[in-house]
Amino acid sequence: NQPLIDKVALVTGGSRGIGAAIAKRLAQEGAVVAFTYTSSSQKAEDLAQAIQATGGQALAIRADSADVEAVKNAIAQTVKTFGRLDILVNNAGVAALAPIDQFSLDEFDRLIAVNIKGVFVATQEALRHMGKGGRIIMIGSINSDVVPFVGGSVYALTKGAIASFTRGLARDLGERGITVNNIQPGPIDTDMNPADGAFAEQLKKAIAIGRYGQADEIADMVAYLASPGAAFVTGASLKIDGGITA
Ligand code: NDP
Incomplete structure (x- = not known):
């Protein structure tokens, strides 16, 4: 049973972590999968x-989400190679934590460039190719709603933008039969937020399920949202957070 057979997907930031799990999962569902990365060439090749x-x-396509031309090229290359584009997963994202007095303008610009501008460019370009049944899936964060630690204000700002962008896009694209949804993970065990990191002990106490989530648990939700059965789900921000916000 492969519900995504004949579909072509592009996952940004797919060489490691949540994006790699998503790319693998979409392929298991039958989709042809392109994914971008910036520096982990070996991991990207191994995954492909x-x-x-x-x-x-x-x-695997090397394309920095902060580089507008690289993002446009990645989408063009996907369509040129596989003939179409049905599913875009805007997963690439970067985090930087610092109290507001110490947050540099360079870091601010980098977070905006990757987490917001890169998502806008990829979405706009992908839509040139997407038809009825198309799917845009954002990987936002629960931090758009709650920030239970110091130093997360700018990261939260970027993920809040993704939640509102999702709602507006759902309105723009509903008539075209394209859905747009935002998955908001809680703590997920990746290089960005390791379950054995210094930060983790404190966070785990606040998670109802008592553990970090796994990247595969996010990929499961992506597979559902990408499927034909999710055609009536749009404009939603869906938390997968082990109950940390409960
Ligand atoms: P990781 O840092 O573990 O992996 C990031 C992936 O994105 C890598 O494949 C990396 O490529 C790629 N990437 C990073 N920067 C860029 C860029 N500028 N252009 C293209 N690709 C890039 O992160 P996670 O898997 O943890 O996070 C994935 C998404 O999930 C992010 O949007 C993050 O904000 C979000 N998220 C994560 C949570 C968590 O607890 N882990 C919680 C909530 C949200 P390369 O290997 O080449 O560096």
Whole structure:
């Protein structure tokens, strides 16, 4: 049972962490998968080969989400290679934590460039190719609603923007049969937020389920939102957070 057979997906930031789990999962569902990365070339190649080894098709593209031309090229290359684009997962994101008095303008610009501008450019470009049944899936964060630690204001700002962008896009695209949704993970065990990190002990106490989430648990929700069965879900921000915000 492969509900995404004949679909082409692009996942930004797919070489590691949540994006890699999403790319793998979409391929298992039958989709052809392109994904971007910035520096982990080996991991990107290994992932593409792992997908190919199980009979899937995959393409790793080096494209920094902060670079407008690179993002446009990644979408053009996906369409040129696979002939279409049905699913865009805006996963690439960066975090930087510092109290507001110490937050540099350079870091602010980097977070805006990757977490917001990159998402806008990828979305606009992807929509040139997407038809009825298209899917845009954001990876936002629960930090758009709650920030239970010091230093997260700018990161939260970027993820809040994604939640509102999702609502507006859902209105723009409903008539075209394209859905737009925002997954808001809580703490997920990746390089960005390791479950054995210094930060983790404090966070775990606040998680109802008592542990970090796994990247695969986010990929499950992406697979659902990408599927034909999710056609009536749009404009939603969906938390997967082990109850940390409960
Ligand atoms: P990781 O840092 O573990 O992985 C990030 C991935 O994105 C890597 O594949 C990396 O590529 C890629 N990437 C980073 N910067 C860029 C860029 N400028 N252009 C293109 N690709 C880029 O992060 P996570 O997997 O944890 O996070 C994925 C998303 O989930 C992010 O949007 C994050 O904000 C969000 N999120 C994560 C949570 C968590 O607890 N982990 C919680 C809530 C939200 P490369 O390997 O080449 O560096």
